[in-house]
Amino acid sequence: MQITLLGATGPTGQQVLTQALEEGHSVTALVRDPARLPQHDDSRVTVITGDATVARDVADAVADSDAVISALGPGKDFKSTLATRTAAALLPAMAKSRAERLVWLSALGAGSSSQQQSVVQATASKLLMGKLMADKGVADDKLAASGLNCTIVLPVMLTNGPRTATYKTFDVDAHNGRVGGKISRADVADYLLGAATGKYEAKGRIILTR
Secondary structure (H helix, E strand, C coil): EEEEECCCCCHHHHHHHHHHHHCCCCEEEEEEHHHCCCCCCCCCEEEEEEHHHHHHHHHHHHCCCCCCEEECCCCCCCCCHHHHHHHHHHHHHHHHCCCCCCEEEECCCCCHHHHHHHHHHHHHHHHHHHHHHHHHHHHHHHCCCCCCCEEEEEEEEEEEECCCCEEEEECCCCCCCCECCEEHHHHHHHHHHHHHHCCCCCCCCEEECC
16 A cells, blocks of 8 residues: 655654555655655655645645644644644645545544543643643534544554554544543554555544553
8 A cells, every 4th residue: 555654754754664565555744844854765755855744745745645643742832733733734735646545644632632631631731731732622613523534543642662552542533531541653653554455444533552
């Protein structure tokens, strides 16, 4: 499968890229600085230099792919508007491409999903990342309403632990309780890739935890 990956140089994106190559997929990586991509010389990786918030760059990156995974993250910028800007560029690009699936990494606590976070994590998110989570929530809403074949993944707190492929999923719309805990980026990547390639059939907003 040909997969376009946004956020390939980030910690979760690197996990997605590594696992995708291990499974025999080809990957188009849209990156601002190819030198930061360890796999830039790999023949299975097509590197496109550009910005995920620029519609023309995103359109070039997704044009010939079967599925798109966005593993973008704001780093330590807790006031980032990256999510809404990327969604705004991605929606028209996806409409013109042949890609049939979009898998979008968000976070539990984005928008109204804060009601399903554990009380401790919800409090911390509101105090430290209120603007960031609000921005992610707006982006999630736009993607959910777009009509795209889209899975929005909302993991709990991320760690750098190993890939176990043992995790729990909850449909945001069908789950009334609160969810806490932690999950490794490697396991998040495992789910993102599985959702993109058809291993998992889930659509809509999915909470991910161990």
